[in-house]
Amino acid sequence: MVKASIVGATGYVGAELVRLLSQHPQVELVYLSSQSYEGKDIAALYPSLLGTVRKELVALDAEKFAAESDVVFTSLPHGASGEVIPKLYEAGTRVIDMSGDFRYDDVKTYEAWYGVTHARPDLLDVSVYGLPELHREEIRAARLVGNPGCYTTCSILAAAPLLRDGLASRENVIIDAKSGVTGAGAKPSANSHFCEVDESLKAYNVARHRHTSEIEQELTKAAGGEVLVSFTPHLVPIKRGIFATVYLNLAPGVGAEQVRASFEAAYAGEPFVTLMPEGQLPEVKHVTGSNRCAIGFVVDERLHRVVVCAVLDNLLKGAAGQAVQNMNLLFGLPETMGLPTAALCP
Amino acid sequence: MVKASIVGATGYVGAELVRLLSQHPQVELVYLSSQSYEGKDIAALYPSLLGTVRKELVALDAEKFAAESDVVFTSLPHGASGEVIPKLYEAGTRVIDMSGDFRYDDVKTYEAWYGVTHARPDLLDVSVYGLPELHREEIRAARLVGNPGCYTTCSILAAAPLLRDGLASRENVIIDAKSGVTGAGAKPSANSHFCEVDESLKAYNVARHRHTSEIEQELTKAAGGEVLVSFTPHLVPIKRGIFATVYLNLAPGVGAEQVRASFEAAYAGEPFVTLMPEGQLPEVKHVTGSNRCAIGFVVDERLHRVVVCAVLDNLLKGAAGQAVQNMNLLFGLPETMGLPTAALCP
């Protein structure tokens, strides 16, 4: 049994981790920490867990957590993990971090996009970007995983194969992304007020969303040459789900067949990436509640461009589910253990 | 032209008043006050008003507002109106108050249900309950109007005729009400967080919602004998709308015909109450964006009980629209002036 603790268990990602880990056949939950709700039971905050798990929320104690846990999931705001994670890591436990702090190869990129100084850039050398479909072997060997963001997982999985295989131009890459409101977190704000979100749509952080840099890092590596992307996030009135529409100009001579072959080669055998059958495009409902990313595409022959659509559940494949997938890899468990592939639909 | 000011113009009811009054052919907006947004333009906060009205929000100055306005709408939390309203009233302007403070005949009822001491119980003698369908003549003569709540307007209009006409028992009156989220106001909270409300339903303040006392006051007057009601409010994932399902045991011998006749007599000629045609029940979408309350019913012969369904838009007939209707009465304007009867549907 893997002994697992969660730092920051009461946000939406934290609670999803509790839900998944409490039902994982090879995991024992050790500590759940919360700053605001210490002493309360997690099931009192999330009655959705009544009948499944009861566990008191405790104050964070990095030494104790590290000593008694094989792995600690940290679900804290970026920067906040500066102090906690090094302590956990240096005490010898494995750490899977949900924030942006350990997702970067180059500290300068992080600092430029986050506007803060990284507390421990040295740890970027040992941390691994936790996207199994691109970095599986590195993850298996890692002790510190930077778990990718929701927008980025969806965007990278949609675009990487075609760029890697040279089927698409590195110029004019446009990613128009739409997100459900859970992505904004559990803290009430005008941005998540029902009456401000419902029956509306908006774009936000246009041309400056931090996930842009993460996408560019991974696509640049995949393409073997600099890829810069226009990334536009939108908020839509759904709870869970990311929908990324990716526009890529095709390389000369490339058609639908090569595009399909590229995706098939990239994701054959991947348990959590589904290439949609020909003629079908993915919809958010195809993945809600599952750990899958579903991908489809249309080649526009008239404009020699491909439009790739990809969807995932931002709390699962875009956060907690992917973290559990990474944990499975870290401990040599079957990669799919404890992770749903079927979506709750309708 | 009626010179109108609004105290508390940036909440949902306040903003709806701005929208209605800025398009009212006989109204000139004088002052809009806001504690939090002084100096900003109302259209910067509500870009829905861009192209319609631009007006700077100012600090509240009761003397100035009263001196320069024919009517002041106060949209403040209950109790908060204790000081402001007496000042406005005593300075001679007319006041239409959105809070519960001036809706009661008996200060003891107010104090019991609100758990506070009323600052100026003497003003209850001059204030009028602003439900035109029941108190039209008193309103015309009033200078201080307690504008009814959304749940109450809907519940009272649904139940009063049958009780007044002796067609229904005063015992076992059950009102099961459902409200949209705008009823909870513009302030972000866990209760109005999109992800907490969407795809869910809940009951709240069961057996202790303050509107119960308002409903009981008016139904008791209508029935000519004490009416106590089980009132259960529910929150549903819509923005606007109240749906009240009222269960009344019929008096011996009463059938569908008398019930229909009672409603027809009560609301013949009422511009803002629609009795649904036979066989049709009202739905929230029939009134969204309009100032109408729509009412339908089913007589259950098997159980000798009537189920009355009533709907209204809580920001219009349940708040700002009704306030404008009251203003029209106060100033001898056509009662429907500036008020929509058609709903925005779909």
Add this chain to the structure above:
Amino acid sequence: MVKASIVGATGYVGAELVRLLSQHPQVELVYLSSQSYEGKDIAALYPSLLGTVRKELVALDAEKFAAESDVVFTSLPHGASGEVIPKLYEAGTRVIDMSGDFRYDDVKTYEAWYGVTHARPDLLDVSVYGLPELHREEIRAARLVGNPGCYTTCSILAAAPLLRDGLASRENVIIDAKSGVTGAGAKPSANSHFCEVDESLKAYNVARHRHTSEIEQELTKAAGGEVLVSFTPHLVPIKRGIFATVYLNLAPGVGAEQVRASFEAAYAGEPFVTLMPEGQLPEVKHVTGSNRCAIGFVVDERLHRVVVCAVLDNLLKGAAGQAVQNMNLLFGLPETMGLPTAALCP
């Protein structure tokens, strides 16, 4: 391994059965039938199942299904099961039927409320009402299960204990119920059109919904005397979920303590019924995606009445989940096997 087939696999209940059974550790899916989609794969219709199950839909062949299956789930419109189910049953397989056809003790009740003649009233003698919390032992011994409806499961679980224990009056029982749209089925109609449902609420089939008779049958048995109920279904803009608000007049001298004790006694040890902690009421989101029914209550001392609120996911505890629970009982498997207790929340 239990060999299971589904007749009518492409409706919402059928597809939910496929999802649950395909992941059940002790079930092998044998046949999935569909009239409209014969020859297609279930995952082509429900891409939510891609990566989980692929199975061709076939035409119904009762003999073959019966011969090769230990249990057949029938998800057909009421009446339609008249011919199929007798064949399946008489061929010796076990049958769990989703329709109303085999839920009644007295054929007259069925015929009065459904307005049709029952094809095989004799089978009502051997069929069992599949609500495990009330009829567990009968179910274990049954070969034909009438799986209860969604409204009824929720209403009965909310009201039965207090009536059985004599804590509530059998008079004036009011059940005000709210349902998500999946309850109306997968077939497109004006009633399920997004623009007709979204941002609206309506009541329907008031005083004549068929589930009334099922609720009355079970509550009458529980109470040991006739219980007639006003049952009012409402449609709300959510996909999954039933919320029942039940009004019961308390017997003389009964207070909150006895009410709590009654519920605790009734549901102690029940894996799929949760009594909410004191001071908390259930919300639909507490059960979405789980097989649980959650119950809470408020005693209104002023009116000597109790308001019981109960929620469940209509496709799980209100249909497919309960059917799997029944199957587990039929085959001596652990009752919770393959059934989620945690809700997907948010």
Add this chain to the structure above:
Amino acid sequence: MVKASIVGATGYVGAELVRLLSQHPQVELVYLSSQSYEGKDIAALYPSLLGTVRKELVALDAEKFAAESDVVFTSLPHGASGEVIPKLYEAGTRVIDMSGDFRYDDVKTYEAWYGVTHARPDLLDVSVYGLPELHREEIRAARLVGNPGCYTTCSILAAAPLLRDGLASRENVIIDAKSGVTGAGAKPSANSHFCEVDESLKAYNVARHRHTSEIEQELTKAAGGEVLVSFTPHLVPIKRGIFATVYLNLAPGVGAEQVRASFEAAYAGEPFVTLMPEGQLPEVKHVTGSNRCAIGFVVDERLHRVVVCAVLDNLLKGAAGQAVQNMNLLFGLPETMGLPTAALCP
């Protein structure tokens, strides 16, 4: 008074026309036609109109309609208007057509994208593209108006100024558009089923949506050179609203100041186009229920690209509202008469 009739009054666009025209101070409604609901009252179908308008639906009689109406609005499927409109037009009345049939300069474009033969290409010479902000003077003089589609109005208003002023490249124009479900019409289908749409997102008709050709026609004229666009429509779970995200590569040397100046020059004095204040982007809720299109933008200096966001209510500025605006122009009425500028918000 302008005498107006509507052919096809019971679809969503038709009903919105009824709502607007019945409240228009200079319009008298003459005939409302319906194929399916002849003999019924429009308010029986749309109880949202109860208290506002009652009018019997009649069978279409082109001669009679033309003879007794100053203007006829035709809201029929494309192609279907082939026969009716010529009759109306030739009988001398003015026609405002909601379909795609009379929006094209070149019949070949229409036939290529619609896959049908145009019945009366000769009438394209006299018909005018009814986008007042681009073709106001032509509209004033017209007798046959092809009222633009919802996606197109939004996209063209967002992109035309920058292309006309040479600030943006004609290459790599990407329009990622999101639509509410009313755009799909009132007819129930799997695409508009609540449970298929709610909590989901999808793209559809990628690279082949007909509105692409309309957008290209108008942007090509504006730019003075061929503009081809990737246009990707998405369906989002809201009732009303279009959100268009337009990606344009900026011409060398162009920055935010010139972009703003271009929009300001284009839309100064336009009553129904709002340029958002600096730093603000439009959201659907800013325009729901109004006839306005709101536009904002972000210049991405890093990539030398501008992202323009535009929103409108598809039933108003995207259909019925724009049609009334066109009618006002045809008859020399104030352009804003009978048309709301304020949105219903929240």
